Amino acid sequence: GEDVEQSLFLSVREGDSSVINCTYTDSSSTYLYWYKQEPGAGLQLLTYIFSNMDMKQDQRLTVLLNKKDKHLSLRIADTQTGDSAIYFCAETPYNFNKFYFGSGTKLNVKP
Amino acid sequence: EPEVTQTPSHQVTQMGQEVILRCVPISNHLYFYWYRQILGQKVEFLVSFYNNEISEKSEIFDDQFSVERPDGSNFTLKIRSTKLEDSAMYFCASIDAGGSSYEQYFGPGTRLTVT
Numbered sequence: 001g002e003d004v005e006q007s008l009f010l011s012v013r014e015g016d017s018s019v020i021n022c023t024y025t026d027s028s029s030t031y032l033y034w035y036k037q038e039p040g041a042g043l044q045l046l047t048y049i050f051s052n053m054d055m056k057q058d059q060r061l062t063v064l065l066n067k068k069d070k071h072l073s074l075r076i077a078d079t080q081t082g083d084s085a086i087y088f089c090a091e092t093p094y095n096f097n098k099f100y101f102g103s104g105t106k107l108n109v110k111p
Numbered sequence: 112e113p114e115v116t117q118t119p120s121h122q123v124t125q126m127g128q129e130v131i132l133r134c135v136p137i138s139n140h141l142y143f144y145w146y147r148q149i150l151g152q153k154v155e156f157l158v159s160f161y162n163n164e165i166s167e168k169s170e171i172f173d174d175q176f177s178v179e180r181p182d183g184s185n186f187t188l189k190i191r192s193t194k195l196e197d198s199a200m201y202f203c204a205s206i207d208a209g210g211s212s213y214e215q216y217f218g219p220g221t222r223l224t225v226t
Contacts, residue, residue: 031213042202043154043217050213088154092215096142096208097167099215101154 002026004091006102013110018076020105022089025070033090034063034074037104043088046074076107084109113137115218117203123224124193132188132221134203143186144204144215145178147171154202160186193225 003025012018024032030051035043049056049063049072056063062075076083086104116135124130136143145157158178159166165178177189186205190197203218 033215035217042219043204045214045216048213048215090154095166096161096206096213097159098169099144099146099156101156103153 002091002100004089004100004102006087006089006105008103009106009108011108011110012079014079014081016079018074018079018083018107018109020074020076020087020089020107022072022074022102023070024072024089024091024100026091026093026100029094031092031094031096032063032065032072033092033099034061035088035090037086037088039085046087079107079109081109081111083107113216115203115205115216117201117218117221119221120219121222121224123226126195126225127192130190130193130223132190132201132203132223134186134188134218135184136186136203136205137207137216138184139209140205140207141209142166142206143180144206145188146202146204146217147199148202148220149199157188190223193223195225198223198225 005023033048034046037043047058060077064073086106088101088104090099090101092099118133143160146154148154156169158168158172175191179187200220202220204215206215
């Protein structure tokens, strides 16, 4: 099956930018998603990108996709303490039959 | 804003008992999913459902599991004979994917505790 990898932890100071990275293995057309999970809560969709795009921006969030290296990143500008959470990237092929999730990156924002 | 709902929020059951977890996906969505998340671990895909049948299932989704869409709104996950290791959060999700939106929304989850 497909493999989605993320680093486990990231710590930043409030006001700095955070960059959370993800790598995936699927070589065909795919959709890639970012989710946020706060303690004891469900998964909140942040954004998604199709693999024929290089970048997508939505307010403080910027997604960059390097399709050649199968590398996806989520940049959070002006990180706030409320951004502290676990961030999951996920991949699905074009037919949406199955989603593959990474292990999640725990973002800690220090005041 | 439309949302995916799940009931109950917490289910406690004894080993060997059957449980049914219920979900109401977003009404115009076409693809439905069940996932589980063991405490502190990653989200694991269980099964996808499209056009009234299973599209794909993972190796976790063995004969103890089944899914149904009994009417136009509900989507259920049944575990026939629960084991201790079935204790986890179970999330339902849905996607439109029929138009220009491919946003997958998750429900709040059902915490299943098997004793």
